[in-house]
Amino acid sequence: MTRLLREERNGRSALLTMNLAPGKRAYNEDLVLRGGVEFRTWDPFRSKLAAAILKGLPDDIVREGSRVLYLGASTGTTPSHVSDLVGPGGVVIGVEFSPRVAREFVERVARERRNVIPFVADARDPSRYAVSKVDVVYCDIAQPDQTEIAIANCRALLAGSGTLLLVVKARSIDVLKEPERVYVDETAKLEGAGFRVRSLTELSPFEKDHALVYAVQPG
Amino acid sequence: MSTEPTPGSPEFEALRQKSIAEAEAAIREASSRPDLHLVQAIQALDDTDKYLNVTATRASEWYGLHFPELIQMVQDNIALCKMISEIGAREGFSKEALAGRGFTDKKVDAVLEARDRSKGGTISDGDVGRVKALAALAVQLSNLRGGLDDYVGSQMKKVAPNVAEVAGATIGARLMAKAGGLDRLAVLPASTIQILGAEKALFRSLRTGARPPKHGILFQHQAVHTAPKWQRGKIARTLANKIAIAARVDYYRGAEDASIKAALDKRLESIREKYKEPPRRKPDPSGRPRKEGRPQRREKFRRR
Numbered sequence: 001m002t003r004l005l006r007e008e009r010n011g012r013s014a015l016l017t018m019n020l021a022p023g024k025r026a027y028n029e030d031l032v033l034r035g036g037v038e039f040r041t042w043d044p045f046r047s048k049l050a051a052a053i054l055k056g057l058p059d060d061i062v063r064e065g066s067r068v069l070y071l072g073a074s075t076g077t078t079p080s081h082v083s084d085l086v087g088p089g090g091v092v093i094g095v096e097f098s099p100r101v102a103r104e105f106v107e108r109v110a111r112e113r114r115n116v117i118p119f120v121a122d123a124r125d126p127s128r129y130a131v132s133k134v135d136v137v138y139c140d141i142a143q144p145d146q147t148e149i150a151i152a153n154c155r156a157l158l159a160g161s162g163t164l165l166l167v168v169k170a171r172s173i174d175v176l177k178e179p180e181r182v183y184v185d186e187t188a189k190l191e192g193a194g195f196r197v198r199s200l201t202e203l204s205p206f207e208k209d210h211a212l213v214y215a216v217q218p219g
Numbered sequence: 220m221s222t223e224p225t226p227g228s229p230e231f232e233a234l235r236q237k238s239i240a241e242a243e244a245a246i247r248e249a250s251s252r253p254d255l256h257l258v259q260a261i262q263a264l265d266d267t268d269k270y271l272n273v274t275a276t277r278a279s280e281w282y283g284l285h286f287p288e289l290i291q292m293v294q295d296n297i298a299l300c301k302m303i304s305e306i307g308a309r310e311g312f313s314k315e316a317l318a319g320r321g322f323t324d325k326k327v328d329a330v331l332e333a334r335d336r337s338k339g340g341t342i343s344d345g346d347v348g349r350v351k352a353l354a355a356l357a358v359q360l361s362n363l364r365g366g367l368d369d370y371v372g373s374q375m376k377k378v379a380p381n382v383a384e385v386a387g388a389t390i391g392a393r394l395m396a397k398a399g400g401l402d403r404l405a406v407l408p409a410s411t412i413q414i415l416g417a418e419k420a421l422f423r424s425l426r427t428g429a430r431p432p433k434h435g436i437l438f439q440h441q442a443v444h445t446a447p448k449w450q451r452g453k454i455a456r457t458l459a460n461k462i463a464i465a466a467r468v469d470y471y472r473g474a475e476d477a478s479i480k481a482a483l484d485k486r487l488e489s490i491r492e493k494y495k496e497p498p499r500r501k502p503d504p505s506g507r508p509r510k511e512g513r514p515q516r517r518e519k520f521r522r523r
């Protein structure tokens with residue numbers, strides 16, 4: 001049984017994730033029943049992972065039982081869906097630096113979902129949240145040096161042949177460079193660090209000047 | 220990490236609850252508004268400075284009726300007040316009483332000699348007691364001041380590390396106090412930050428058409444007041460720009476960002492280079508000599 005559903009709605013693809021906390025919303029998403037099971041709508045305009053999946057990123061990277069380190073949890077929108085996807089046998093370690101946005105993440109996502117472990121911490125210091133090795137590092141922290149930060153986290157916590165999903169926001173890396181140029185430079189950094197870059201998914205029209213890089217760390 | 224907890228196990232749940240509790244504690248701490256305490260502390264520091272000055276000056280002036288030579292010989296007001304409060308009348312000054320105060324032997328001898336041929340008058344026990352109490356208060360205020368200063372320095376590092384780095388802890392805290400908190404400072408435009416603390420001059424300029432102020436609190440920054448006059452406005456503007464960025468990063472992100480200070484230093488360098496020479500006055504096209512001082516009132520703002 002898959003915890004991710006795709007549907008056609010008004011001629012467009014829509015995504016749903018199976019609600020790990022039935023009856024509970026993490027933000028203002030819709031709760032719907034499919035085959036007697038509760039799912040939550042997953043909006044690609046609000047979640048870059050949903051956007052990437054709709055634009056062709058393989059949907060079995062984050063799957064049932066995955067252990068995911070989520071850097072830049074923010075208010076927990078995407079982490080809540082990752083929590084749905086990995087299910088009761090998976091783990092989401094959610095790291096958010098800013099206490100102001102972490103409040104909602106802790107209250108509405110971590111408290112309600114038994115597979116989520118929250119940390120109010122800086123992603124530059126992985127020792128603060130080194131509770132488990134993980135299968136996937138998801139990084140969306142919008143920092144100029146986030147690729148380096150992501151690599152350091154993979155070194156510290158990603159299991160052999162694990163996956164890195166890195167959201168690249170061109171403008172937060174370098175406002176003056178062309179987005180394509182930024183993507184090339186950042187993927188080159190990953191390759192230089194020994195990662196194999198499998199794909200780069202442009203997120204338009206859901207996000208402007210954003211891409212999601214899918215890379216694998218050699219085992 | 221050696222014992223990796225299995226999802227769903229009691230150990231896993233215990234770990235999760237512990238993380239939630241710690242995260243909530245961090246969130247609570249952030250929402251207790253440490254910036255507002257900092258704002259009170261910097262104002263208390265500035266108040267204390269004033270009281271300290273007044274009290275120490277009064278104590279030394281009063282004591283000077285009795286032992287004027289000592290006032291002449293000891294420049295440091297706090298050290299002086301310490302002596303007055305601990306030793307009291309002239310007769311109490313001895314080698315032992317002066318030991319451990321950081322004086323050279325020569326200085327100690329000079330004080331003792333001054334004691335013996337002092338031109339000061341006699342003083343009653345009652346008045347000695349009153350001056351001693353006043354001097355002791357000055358010493359206490361000085362200790363209070365030191366504590367507040369340490370607190371402002373260390374709290375600024377925690378609450379607004381980037382503002383502290385760019386503006387300096389004390390000036391940064393004063394800006395925050397003027398704005399009413401870090402949240403307010405974070406939304407102020409740089410042009411307002413530049414003249415925070417110069418409200419009087421600003422209103423005068425609006426009213427009379429006089430030139431607007433170039434800096435307020437920021438004048439206290441050494442990059443501004445040590446610069447030649449013609450660079451000060453530009454430097455204050457640059458400083459204000461970077462402080463505005465720093466305040467936003469501190470408020471919304473909370474992480475240190477060394478690139479702000481680096482960009483500031485670079486920009487200051489280029490201002491100092493580019494405007495090394497004082498500007499030459501442009502000749503007035505009307506041929507009349509340029510008026511010094513405040514320009515005349517503008518028609519629009521003329522008072523009725």
Ligand SMILES: C[S@@+](CC[C@H](N)C(=O)[O-])C[C@H]1O[C@@H](n2cnc3c(N)ncnc32)[C@H](O)[C@@H]1O
Pocket residue numbers: 046047048071072073074075076077078079095096097098101121122123124140141142143472474
């Ligand atoms: C673009 S948002 C993430 C949005 C989220 N991934 C989602 O889709 O719901 C970036 C987040 O990263 C956080 N962040 C920035 N720098 C960080 C750091 N060094 N460590 C941890 N979090 C950081 C920011 O506070 C912000 O909440």
